[in-house]
Amino acid sequence: MFQSFDAPTSPEQGPPRLAALRAELAKEGLDGFLVPRADAHQGEYVAPCDDRLAWLTGFSGSAGFCAALRDIAGVFVDGRYRVQVKDQTADVFTPVDWPEVKLGDWLVEQLPDGGTVALDPWLHTLGEIETLQTRLSGTGIALKETGNLVDRIWPDQPPRPAEPVTQFPKEFAGKGDETKRAEIAEALRAAAQRAAILTLPDSICWLLNIRGQDIPRNPITHAFAILHDDGRVELFSDPAKFAGLGPDPAITLRGWDAFEAALAGLTGPVRVDKDSAPLAVTRVLEQAEVAIVYDRDPCILPKACKTEAEINATRTAHLRDAAAMCEFLAWLDVEAPKGQLTEISVAQKLEGFRRATNALKDISFDTISAVGPNAALPHYRVSHASNLPVTTGELLLVDSGGQYQDGTTDITRTMAIGTPKPEHVQCFTRVLQGMIAISMLRWPRGLAGRDLDALARFPLWKAGLDYDHGTGHGVGVYLCVHEGPARLSKISQVPLEPGMILSNEPGYYREGAFGIRIENLIVVQEAPALPGGDPKREMFDFETITWVPIDRSLIDTGALSAEERAWVNDYHAEVKAKVSGRVSPETKAWLDRATAPI
Structure with missing residues (x-):
């Protein structure tokens, strides 16, 4: 769409x-x-x-x-x-x-x-x-x-979506659904729980290795499910959506209207996530006197900690997406100075480059294409009514992503149109320093997003600046671009674990004037041991998987430390090495210039 x-x-x-x-x-x-x-x-x-x-x-x-x-x-x-x-x-x-x-x-x-x-x-x-x-x-x-x-x-309220469901390849998932069901069921038995109620569509899609089309940009299907401690699943949705899938004796498919009766017929203890399940689920179980145990959705953490197959697939998706982004940025470099572009034409052109890969299933969210004062709205959505021209002297912020069968991408780049103003450069550089701080970070096992978030803000705080959103969110694998439970945020208490894919996106927004955000996706991984380090203290760090140049015209190189300059140059060298062979000759020439050392 x-x-x-x-x-x-x-x-x-x-x-x-x-x-x-x-x-x-x-x-x-x-x-x-x-x-x-x-x-x-x-x-x-x-x-x-x-x-x-x-x-x-x-x-x-x-x-x-x-x-x-x-x-x-x-x-x-x-x-x-x-x-x-x-x-x-x-x-x-x-x-x-x-x-x-x-x-x-x-x-x-x-x-x-x-x-x-x-x-x-x-x-x-x-x-x-x-x-x-x-x-x-x-x-x-x-x-x-x-x-x-x-x-x-609401007299003309649209009907409930009922789009077809497809199978998600095991080669990308790394595990079959029978393995996932068995592992979660074993966890239920270990906790003496007879069943778990699943109401989050991405949990159900992950568990059963399926994807849907009920929500634009998010390849999920709407359903409720009951996972029993023997690995059986009762699935409640519109059965017609699943017509293209083969039967599975361990999965029983029923209509929406059978859900409440099935809940009332359960033998407890039944696991319910009080922070995601509808209150109505609890009320039905209470009325039927079914014992309830309140605990987190058992699929959330395993879904967040990606398999090696999922990470490898996502790396491939990001390289494909990086090539499309570079084609777009090279095009922008030529066309923006002509003064004929608008926020909408920029978003349309970028979507076109992604679709030209012939692998795009959908964009992963409505592209944020914002210039000047519109970029000061972190979640701005351009419309014909708000559409601004892309003019010289302004900053253009483009936050976008793609849904590919092998991975979900999310990237933000802020570009100067013409010669940037001094305040643009100063603020951009501080945002970049925060992004670099997260990219280079090592930390001991057990820390959560709230423990890391301040490091991205510190360069801004030194100038009395800040931003009113989290530094990063979890990302799925051909699932939701915003995925729990982990994130880089002042309020996130979920410890970071290897395999989690997160965004790294500090920003700065000056109302009525401009906005800046730089975003890469990163993967939590075990950090290699360092000489002199404590061998008993397990450390993690991040692998960056987004490979697109950062606008060098907006960087005050004199404000960067030697280590920060080295990071930018190393990053750009790797972008060039990974992406040059995937783009047109014209874009390769642009990429050579865009990744030159600072």
Whole structure:
């Protein structure tokens, strides 16, 4: 599916839709309703039928929620979206800085005399609601689990997606699904658990070595599953999606409407992830008096720690993608000075280079092609309404990626159009220093993303600067480009383990002026021993797997240390060695210039 550049939502539709929702509140005697971004699978990206937050408010970001009360409707967004939410929503909605402002605190302030706030238990997790209930205890504010009030007022709500499912090759997975099922089942038996409830589509796709098309850019299929301690799987979805797969006696396929009855018929203890499973799952099990053990989805960590086959496949995908990126950057170098390009034409051309590989399944997310002030929005999505020309003297930020059957890519490069301004160079260099710090890092086993995140920010902090997003996220293998549980972030407590693929993407954004981000993908690996090092202390480091030049015109080489300059030159030398044989003669000549030593 080619990227669309239509405006994702229309702010003017917000007021009548909010009025309709408030009419439902009055009819039911409620004081509010919670409208999350998430669907029943807690996905970051949702199908059109589940995009209730955007339909109601106009806000199209990938994280956030609305608390619609009778007199105020707060739209809670984090630092990535605080400019975007103002642009996309009508003034009947009030932006709220989240997570600095917690939902519970906000509700207490807005409902001082108490009240009843409704929610759809299929769209919230138990962990989320427990936290909220703890804060609301004793305030007179009650939470009520109901049907979905937005669905009642959405007359043309699209149907649930039902796209076909395909098999994921074992040669790329490294393990057959029977092996994965047996290993997870063994872990359940060791924990004395009879079954695990799986509600995350990428966990189910990973476990069964399948891929789908229910969500644009993410090759997943919507389903729920019950994995039993003998390796059997009960799968709940639209059976027609699986018609192209052969039968498997260990996998039973049923319709969506059979899920609740199957839950109620289980013998516990049953494992439920309270941070990803819908609250409704817990309620069904509780009503049936099935014993529950709350623990993490058993597929998440094995999925994150890639097999050698998955890493090798992903390396190949990244080399293919690097060649496409270099063709694009060489083209940009020629065409941008002519003054005829726009954000949209840049995104279209880049997608064309990826499709020219004849291996692209889809882009891995809508390309962020942003120039000047638009680049100051970290998750900007260009539309015909917002499209800016690419003009001399500006910075162009392009964050993009590809979905190939052998791997998922995600890369950001920021380029100067013409001669960069001094502030561009100063800020870019600090961002680059942070990216290099992560790239060169060694650390002892047991550290999490929160322990590493500050190193990427330190060069910016020294100048009183920072950025309001994490430094990196997990990445799947022909799965979701944003994958848990590990990430490089102030709030991530998951220890990093070998095989995890992460992004390394510090940035800096000056509202109304420009934005900078540089992103490579990296793999956690065991670090080689060093002379004089403690042989008993296991150390990890990162392997970089993204091979595309960094704009040298934006680097203040005098501000780099000798070690940082060496990293840039070594990186560019390896880019040239790996990619030169994969590009056209014209691009090879460009690549020679782009990778020259600094």
